[in-house]
Amino acid sequence: MKFQNESNARQAEPGTATAPSAHGRWYADACAASFAFELIGERWSMHVMRELMLGARRFSDIRAALPGISAKVLTERLARLEELGVLIRRKLPPPAASQVYELSEWGYMAEPFMQELGRWSVRSPLHDPTLPLTSVSAMLSLRTMLDPAKAAGLAARIGFDFGADRFIAELAHGKLAIRRAEDLAGVDALFRAPAAGAILPLFYGKRDPDEVAATTGLSIHGDRDAALRFAAVFSLPPKIAPPDDTAMR
Structure with a gap:
């Protein structure tokens, strides 16, 4: 308690830069993982x-x-993340x-943390891949689910x-x-679909691939073999065993 009081007193000194309140606002816990959830939870x-994660976006792009997010909540989240130093705002x-x-x-340093969280959570049998998926989320999933052994060479x-x-x-x-690009000229192959979730199957x-094309609208252009070799180097971790219903009774 003495340390906390001294810390608060130092932060209150006139002319001293103070960090926005974060640690301890939800959990009275010094654990760094708890603090992470207080920052971005x-x-x-x-x-x-x-x-x-794939570059700067306008407010309208994020919205x-x-x-599902309202303009008010998005404004609040952007302001809070800027206050915490997680993001910056600039004018083009x-x-x-x-x-x-x-x-x-x-x-940007949060991506490995988000990747590990994704690899962990997708092992649950409750994960539903049929829910909507943003284009950025689909691209980040590739960086997350790349199989280094299959990708070698x-x-x-x-x-x-x-x-x-x-x-x-x-x-x-x-x-x-992975980067955003207006011009897709010069690629070995191109996947085109009305929605990013079309690549998942x-x-x-x-x-x-022909079955996927018929059900999702995914089309492959250019070197088809190169496209399929690329798609083959991604895989999901195995699912955990479903909970035993009898153990819950």
Whole structure:
């Protein structure tokens, strides 16, 4: 208690820069993992961060990707994450001159944490892959579910066209880089679909590409063999055993 009082007194000194209140606002616990949830555990905070993982976005872009969030809540989350130093706000140069939000260097460092959380949670039999999936989420899932052993020795430059969102994924030396791209010229192959979730049955379900095309609208352009070799290097971790109902009685 003495330490806490002394700390508060130091923060209250006139002219001293103070950090926004965060640690201890939910949990009276010094655990760093608890602090992480205090930083980004509010509803929609991680979704906002996820949508910024592949670069800066305008308010309207984030809102369009997350239709379940209200403009008021999005404004609050962006302000809080900026206050905490997770993201920054800047203005694009003319002629665009629009305001965008992007993760800070520290904010980008959360991706490995989010990847591990994704690999952990997708093992649950309760995970439902048929729910809506944003384009950024689909691309980040590739960085999360890449199988290094299968990717070894494979090099590819693959485009993804989901209408308003386009990306180029470059695989080399067992690592996958993904970036937004307006121009998809020069890729080895291109996946085109009306929605990002269309790639899931092929990439993770390992279903026949023609069957996937018929049910999701996913089409492959360019080098089909290169596209299918690329899709084959991604896999989900095994599911845990379902809970035993009898043990719950």
